[in-house]
Amino acid sequence: MSARETEETIRVERAAGDVVEGVALVSTEGFSPRYDLDRWTGEISRPGHAIEGENIKDKILFFPTAKGGIAAGWAFYDIKAKGIAPKALVFGVTNPVMVQGAVFAGITITEGWSRAPSEVVRTGDIVRVDPQGKKIEILRRG
């Protein structure tokens, strides 16, 4: 493993989906696709959310936790159909509903990280999520 990889790679514990690359959007607060998101525009709409006003479309999203209940399962499929889905969801801790919803919608998802993304990744960085390799690499600083 190169020094660069050590510095700029996050290992994840569990992952599913395709390898994807995209712009990182890092949140210090958890996420519910029903209660934090405007499901018609893709904007984080809940007043006071840590990334309020940001748009999730085509982003690699980093959230420490998953929030909310079972209804989230359909939400990812719906936002994918609307063309406003993120490329990947990277969670510290998630719940089955998020995983079920992401797998069903064909959105890459990971859980558990070797170190907090907030220390390594900044919003705007270009990152690659590799579910088979169970890792996230920073390709370019934003």
Add this chain to the structure above:
Amino acid sequence: MRLTPEEEGILRGERGEAVEEALRVQLGVGEFFGAQGFVGVSNVHMMGDVEVMGDGGLEFLRRVAGLGARCVVNTTTNARCFDFDYVERLNQDKETAEKEKELISLLQEIGVMTTDTCINYQSLYQPHLGEHVAWGDTGTVIYANSILGARSNFESGPVALATALTGRTPAYGFHLDERRKGKILVELEAEPKNLADWGAVGKLVGERHQNYYSVPVFAGVKGSPTADDLKHLGASLASYGSMGMFHMVGVTPEAQSVEDALGGEEPKETVTITDKDLDELYASYDTKGGSANLVVFSGPQLSLYELKTLSELLEGEKVKEGTSLIITTNRGYKSASEKLGYLRKIEEAGGIVLEGVCFYILDSIARLRVENGWDNLVTNSAKLANIIAAHKFNPILRRTEECIEVALTGRIEQL
């Protein structure tokens, strides 16, 4: 994952395209969680309504129905977003109501029993200790795992439907003994006396331990909580803490003792809940000047016993003009309450009883809030108080009798 010959056959398309796709999604989820294999389920309860599914979900359902897929186990539906008898009166969106009707007919075509209730565990099916099921709606799952000792994960709509088609679910999470052990010990010094008190306990524990696998163990419970008490506790724990299971020593089947519930391990944390904590919680809600024109009993739907209690509190009374009192239950309990005279007492007092819905998923709820000038929402459901805030209501949790008092006076006191 280890697959049986039957499962391999499904993946080769032997039971059709829809079932094959369903199993592939389940396989993806199972592999994510490191499941060793699938486990057969006896019952599925799914969330499927147009508010949660959206146009994308509706289109998906058209395709599944078109492919001729059918449920292989009894499958029921959760509360939905329309009571069609009240679309006009509530001024909900008629176009969306038509989509909901199409969605219901598609579900029925697939073989789903559209029972539209979030209290299936009280009204439809009570799985036994160790029985594997696949239920949607967090409140139903925590009830199944905790009070019935059955085994289910949170199965969101698409995978619940997949389970209905394949008859199996990946064996991870609460299907496994290891995950069912208690992790947090809760010394319940408080004496909850009201459904709202039980929900408040759930909020206090859930908010501090937001983790699906937290599994709190309640010890020191005085008296014998009713099914409705435990329903409100569970719904609240699941809503605030995303929790899928709890134990209550001497009450729930996998908790004969504290040691039994913890599976012989030490708790990761011990917390104490006192009556003072409950008082402080009630006092923490800002009543914003005390005007209250909306009182809601919902989330979960009310049991027949809860409807009876409300009818007694409302008998001969009148809801304050300009204040709305909205109650939700399922079709069966509304019908029974009509026969028993409870419905008449509630309606004569000015209350509205909706069937087959839950307040927070009602179609157009955010618009209805604005149109009706609703701000403060007074409820005895801690779960509702949590989730309705997303629609910009100001929720205030109060005990059942206090909620009725607010409905009759249109005023709420700041504690």
